[in-house]
Amino acid sequence: MIYLNNEYDATSSEFIPQQSGVYAICTNVNFISNLAAGQQSIITVQIAVNGGTVGEVTDARTTSATQLISVCTIVQLQPGDVVTVLLFLI
Numbered sequence: 001m002i003y004l005n006n007e008y009d010a011t012s013s014e015f016i017p018q019q020s021g022v023y024a025i026c027t028n029v030n031f032i033s034n035l036a037a038g039q040q041s042i043i044t045v046q047i048a049v050n051g052g053t054v055g056e057v058t059d060a061r062t063t064s065a066t067q068l069i070s071v072c073t074i075v076q077l078q079p080g081d082v083v084t085v086l087l088f089l090i
Helices: none
Strands: 021-033 041-049 052-061 065-077 083-089
Touching: 021 041, 021 052, 021 083, 041 065, 052 065
Parallel strands: none
Antiparallel strands: 021 065, 041 052, 041 083
16 A cells, blocks of 8 residues: 555545546455355445545355455546545445
8 A cells, every 4th residue: 555645544544635636546355255055245346536436346256265356447536535445245
């Protein structure tokens, strides 16, 4: 993780840029699913700017396994925009 100009707040998990520009934002989620026979897990990872989704990936599994989910996007940001990464597990 690169912390530029203290723009990332680890407590709130938010990135708030201090200057406008084009930003490449990437995240990885790694976890182990432990599914019983016949179960399915659906994982969605989203990158949001000011509450609106700008990048998303969904992965469905029917077997227990270590899963790595990655999502990247390139966005134009303005000072004060709030970038968050969201994880949904069904």
